[in-house]
Amino acid sequence: MALELKQAPKLTQQLVITPQLQQAIRLLQLTRLELVELINQEMRENPLLEEVEFEEGDGHEEPLREEEGSSLNSEHTIEVKGEGEGSDEFDWESYLENYNLTPSVKPRDQDGEDRPPIENLLTKRTTLFDHLYWQLQLSQLTEEEERAGLWIIGNLDEDGYLKIPLEEVSAETGVPVSSVESALRKIQQFDPVGVGARDLRECLLIQLEQLSIRDPIAEKIISDHLSLLKNRNYPAIAKKLGLSLERVTRAASLIFKLDPKPGKAFGGEIIQEIIPDVYVYKVEGEYVISLNDEGIPKLRINPYYRRLLSESRRSLQEERKYIQEKMRSALWLIRSIDQRQRTIYKVAKSIVKFQKDFLDHGIQFLKPLVLRDVAEDIQMHESTISRVTHNKYMHTPQGIYELKFFFNTGIPSAQGEAIASETIKNLLREIIAKEDPRKPYSDEKLVQILKGMNIHIARRTVSKYREMLKILPSNERRKII
Numbered sequence: 504m505a506l507e508l509k510q511a512p513k514l515t516q517q518l519v520i521t522p523q524l525q526q527a528i529r530l531l532q533l534t535r536l537e538l539v540e541l542i543n544q545e546m547r548e549n550p551l552l553e554e555v556e557f558e559e560g561d562g563h564e565e566p567l568r569e570e571e572g573s574s575l576n577s578e579h580t581i582e583v584k585g586e587g588e589g590s591d592e593f594d595w596e597s598y599l600e601n602y603n604l605t606p607s608v609k610p611r612d613q614d615g616e617d618r619p620p621i622e623n624l625l626t627k628r629t630t631l632f633d634h635l636y637w638q639l640q641l642s643q644l645t646e647e648e649e650r651a652g653l654w655i656i657g658n659l660d661e662d663g664y665l666k667i668p669l670e671e672v673s674a675e676t677g678v679p680v681s682s683v684e685s686a687l688r689k690i691q692q693f694d695p696v697g698v699g700a701r702d703l704r705e706c707l708l709i710q711l712e713q714l715s716i717r718d719p720i721a722e723k724i725i726s727d728h729l730s731l732l733k734n735r736n737y738p739a740i741a742k743k744l745g746l747s748l749e750r751v752t753r754a755a756s757l758i759f760k761l762d763p764k765p766g767k768a769f770g771g772e773i774i775q776e777i778i779p780d781v782y783v784y785k786v787e788g789e790y791v792i793s794l795n796d797e798g799i800p801k802l803r804i805n806p807y808y809r810r811l812l813s814e815s816r817r818s819l820q821e822e823r824k825y826i827q828e829k830m831r832s833a834l835w836l837i838r839s840i841d842q843r844q845r846t847i848y849k850v851a852k853s854i855v856k857f858q859k860d861f862l863d864h865g866i867q868f869l870k871p872l873v874l875r876d877v878a879e880d881i882q883m884h885e886s887t888i889s890r891v892t893h894n895k896y897m898h899t900p901q902g903i904y905e906l907k908f909f910f911n912t913g914i915p916s917a918q919g920e921a922i923a924s925e926t927i928k929n930l931l932r933e934i935i936a937k938e939d940p941r942k943p944y945s946d947e948k949l950v951q952i953l954k955g956m957n958i959h960i961a962r963r964t965v966s967k968y969r970e971m972l973k974i975l976p977s978n979e980r981r982k983i984i
Contacts, residue, residue: 527839531846532890535778535798538840542800545836551808551829552836554800631663631698631769632656638693644686651678652686655699663698663766664706695765703763704729710761720746721754732758735981779898781851781906783862790855790862794848802837804830846883850891853880854909861909862899867930869923871913914960922958928968930956935974943980 533541546552635656644652654676658667669687673680690699696713700706707725711718724732728740732755741751782793812826857876860868874885892906913921934952938944944952946965953960974980 526835527842528890530839530843531887532893534894535780535795538843539799542802542836542840545833546800546802549829549833549836551805551826551833552802553805555803629769631659631661631766634769635659635690635693635698639690642689644689645682647678647682648686648689650676651683652690655683655687655690659699659766661766662764663695663700665699665701695762695768697762697765700765706763706765707758707761710765711758718754718757720744720750721757724751724754725758734978736978777896777903779903780847780895781897783851783855783897783899785862785900790859792848792851792855794844794851796844799840802833802840804833804837846887847891847895849881849883850877850888850906851897853877854897854906856880858909862901865901867926869909869911869926871921871923872910873912874910914958914964924968927953927958927960928972930958931965931968932972932974935969935980938980940980940982943977945977948977 530538530541546554636653639649639652639656642652651672654672655665658672659665665687669680669683672678672683676683678686687699691697691709692713693699697706697710700709704725708722711722711725723744724740728743731740731743735755737748737751737755740755741748744751778795778798780795782795784791784793808826808830812823812830854872854877855862857872857880858870860870874888877888878885892910895906896903897906897909908925911923911925914924914927915921930953931949934949935944946962946969949965949969950960950962953965969976
């Protein structure tokens with residue numbers, strides 16, 4: 504059989520995601536700060552984009568609300584898909600043509616009202632390394648001790664512990680091990696006390712040494728019976744030491760006042776204030792949804808370039824091509840931001856519809872909800888709902904919650920109705936808070952208590968929820984009063 508080459512037409516379908524579509528998809532999952540940063544970056548790169556700061560005769564625009572016109576409620580928000588660029592919800596060309604071209608005027612500061620808060624002017628927080636380095640410079644150390652001490656404080660973890668052996672410090676710095684040990688002992692006396700310890704036992708002993716009154720029983724417990732102390736097995740400690748239970752309890756209470764993580768106060772991330780993306784208010788018995796657009800720059804096309812493109816016919820072909828390209832890019836960005844806001848609004852509106860009982864009465868009425876429920880309600884794909892709920896927050900009458908908080912798996916109850924997992928976690932938190940600290944509930948006991956509430960749940964599930972709530976097991980929660 505002879506082989507031959509042929510050319511034949513073949514019709515195939517291929518999904519092509521353009522850079523514009525990639526940008527629109529990325530906009531959905533950006534946080535407010537990331538969105539503002541992206542807009543500022545686009546304004547730096549695209550001269551046709553400018554921010555509308557203030558226009559004479561214009562009032563402040565109200566946030567997008569449910570009752571503001573029927574167009575928002577009746578229009579269908581087009582989902583971002585890989586099927587071309589989609590149809591326009593809005594006549595953007597007409598919008599650009601009729602846009603107010605009066606120059607924007609920036610309002611003047613009045614009594615400093617528009618000045619940034621003083622905390623925004625702070626450039627850097629003091630780190631554990633900075634705090635220890637300052638003390639190192641004020642200490643009387645030899646040249647070798649200072650070189651080893653600088654290496655030590657630079658290798659402490661966020662809790663203030665030294666996790667590398669002294670021999671490694673000696674090899675890296677060329678300082679004898681004896682000088683490294685001497686530097687470490689001096690650093691362990693720095694503030695915070697206990698920093699530079701190599702394990703929990705050493706950290707607690709260092710802090711006990713700094714107390715004005717020494718307690719040899721507490722030192723003995725830390726040195727020889729730390730595992731029993733962790734489980735709060737005071738009777739076993741008292742038996743091993745030949746002491747009364749009261750004496751052991753008094754020593755244990757002193758130990759628990761010590762700080763097991765001395766460097767924690769200087770570590771971690773700076774706590775940022777949560778700015779909700781959506782506000783939900785109850786007005787005349789109905790919930791009103793309002794998008795928070797404050798702080799997000801409002802964009803428009805620079806009128807100079809648009810006029811240059813429409814009036815000048817003698818401009819060079821390269822210049823016109825550049826302006827047209829930037830015009831399309833700016834137009835797509837404005838449309839994508841508008842579509843992002845509308846999609847967030849529709850998702851928030853659907854969540855409010857499903858979780859109305861929670862908004863009325865609290866977390867015990869939170870209903871099980873999955874992405875598919877909201878996706879089917881607003882006729883979008885589950886992946887779109889997942890992107891929209893990423894790192895976005897809603898202000899409700901019950902408090903501020905992340906949008907993902909409202910999505911929970913359901914646990915069946917005796918009545919046949921499913922109960923949200925967050926509701927069960929809240930019940931566990933309340934039950935444990937009311938327990939007798941001398942006889943804390945075990946996970947099996949918690950299962951029986953929930954069963955009495957017609958909630959059937961496995962012990963391993965209770966253990967998982969307890970760990971998610973960062974609640975210690977019963978043997979570590981027990982206290983002897």
